[in-house]
Amino acid sequence: MSILREIQAAVMSDGAELSTILLKTMFLASRLGSEPLEDWVKYETEGYPREVDVPQYRIIEVSYKGTWSGPFGRSIQNAPIPPLVIQQYAGVAWTQYQVRESIAGVEEMAGKQPGTLGINASNLILLLQGKVYDDDWICNAVVGQLSAVAMKEIKQVVRSRILELTIELEKRVPEAVKLTLTKAIPQKPERKAAVTQVFNQTVYGNFTHVTASEGAQITLSITAGDVGSMASALVKAGLPQAAAKEFSEIVAAEPPESAEKPLGKKALAWVKKNAPKAASGAWKIGSSILTDVATEAALKYYGLKA
Structure with missing residues (x-):
C-alpha cells in the first residue's frame, strides 16, 4: 500500500x-x-x-475569574472577568492563547477534566487593581482557564x-x-x-498578513502560479486594477533569484517607478508598504512562502 x-x-x-x-x-x-x-x-x-x-486553529479563547476582598470583610469569589476588560488593560494576547504544545501535549490536555486547564495569570492581579471594581476592593487572585473541548477541536x-x-x-x-x-x-x-x-x-488557506512600520495591516490571499489571484489580492491591498495586472504579469514572466530575493530586476524597477504614486496618495497603499506587499505577493505566487 x-x-x-x-x-x-x-x-x-x-x-x-x-x-x-x-x-x-x-x-x-x-x-x-x-x-x-x-x-x-x-x-x-x-x-x-x-x-x-x-x-489560526491553535489560537483559543481564555476565560478569567477573579477573587476580591472589600470593606467590612466582604469578598467576591470566582467572579467572571469580561474579556474586553482583560484586553483593555493587559492586551489581546491574554485572551487569545497560542497553543504551542506538540500534538501529544494537546491530546493530553484534551483529556483533562473541565476547569483543570489553566494558565499563570498572577501578573493580572496588579494590572486589574481598581479596574474591575471600585478602588476599595482589592484583587487577590486571577485564574485563567482553557477549554478541554478547544483542545479536542x-x-x-x-x-x-x-x-x-x-x-x-x-x-x-x-x-x-x-x-x-x-x-x-x-x-x-x-x-x-x-x-x-x-x-x-x-x-x-493561503493567507499572508503584511504589517507596515506605521502599523497598517494587509492580508494577501494568493494561489501559487495563479496570476489572476495575485492581481486580485493586490487590488484588495490598494493597488489600481491596471497596476496590479501589470505587476502580476511581470512577476509571472520573471523567475525569482531566490526566496530571499523574490523580486527580479523588472519587478524591482516597477516598484521604484511606482513608489512616488503611492507616496502621493494617488493609490490606496502607502509607499512604505508597497515593497513589502510586492515581495510577499511574489513569494506567494512562486510558492516560496506559506
Missing part, C-alpha cells in the same frame, strides 16, 4: 494515534520535497517555537487537514499515490510547487 493510502486509512481509523499519522505525513512530505509541509508536520509533532506563528482540525491534504494531492499530484517505503518518485520543481500550493490551501 502507498504511504498516501496508509495515511488516509489511518486518519479514518478510530484507533490510530495522531502522532503516528503525522510521522507518516512527514515521510510523505520529505519524499515529495515540500519544505513548508515538512515544517508544519515537524511543528505539530514537536511543538511550535516562540519565533514561529501558530496556525485542535486534534480534529489537524486530522481533517491531513485527510483533505491527501485527497487534494491525489487529485493534483497523482504521482504521490505511487510513493511507498521502498519506491520513490523523482523530485521535480513543478511537483514541489504543486505540493506546496496544495499544502497552503488546505492547511493555512
Whole structure:
C-alpha cells in the first residue's frame, strides 16, 4: 500500500494515534520535497517555537475569574472577568492563547477534566487593581482557564487537514499515490510547487498578513502560479486594477533569484517607478508598504512562502 493510502486509512481509523499519522505525513512530505509541509508536520509533532506563528486553529479563547476582598470583610469569589476588560488593560494576547504544545501535549490536555486547564495569570492581579471594581476592593487572585473541548477541536482540525491534504494531492499530484517505503518518485520543481500550493490551501488557506512600520495591516490571499489571484489580492491591498495586472504579469514572466530575493530586476524597477504614486496618495497603499506587499505577493505566487 502507498504511504498516501496508509495515511488516509489511518486518519479514518478510530484507533490510530495522531502522532503516528503525522510521522507518516512527514515521510510523505520529505519524499515529495515540500519544505513548508515538512515544517508544519515537524511543528505539530514537536511543538511550535516562540519565533514561529501558530496556525489560526491553535489560537483559543481564555476565560478569567477573579477573587476580591472589600470593606467590612466582604469578598467576591470566582467572579467572571469580561474579556474586553482583560484586553483593555493587559492586551489581546491574554485572551487569545497560542497553543504551542506538540500534538501529544494537546491530546493530553484534551483529556483533562473541565476547569483543570489553566494558565499563570498572577501578573493580572496588579494590572486589574481598581479596574474591575471600585478602588476599595482589592484583587487577590486571577485564574485563567482553557477549554478541554478547544483542545479536542485542535486534534480534529489537524486530522481533517491531513485527510483533505491527501485527497487534494491525489487529485493534483497523482504521482504521490505511487510513493511507498521502498519506491520513490523523482523530485521535480513543478511537483514541489504543486505540493506546496496544495499544502497552503488546505492547511493555512493561503493567507499572508503584511504589517507596515506605521502599523497598517494587509492580508494577501494568493494561489501559487495563479496570476489572476495575485492581481486580485493586490487590488484588495490598494493597488489600481491596471497596476496590479501589470505587476502580476511581470512577476509571472520573471523567475525569482531566490526566496530571499523574490523580486527580479523588472519587478524591482516597477516598484521604484511606482513608489512616488503611492507616496502621493494617488493609490490606496502607502509607499512604505508597497515593497513589502510586492515581495510577499511574489513569494506567494512562486510558492516560496506559506
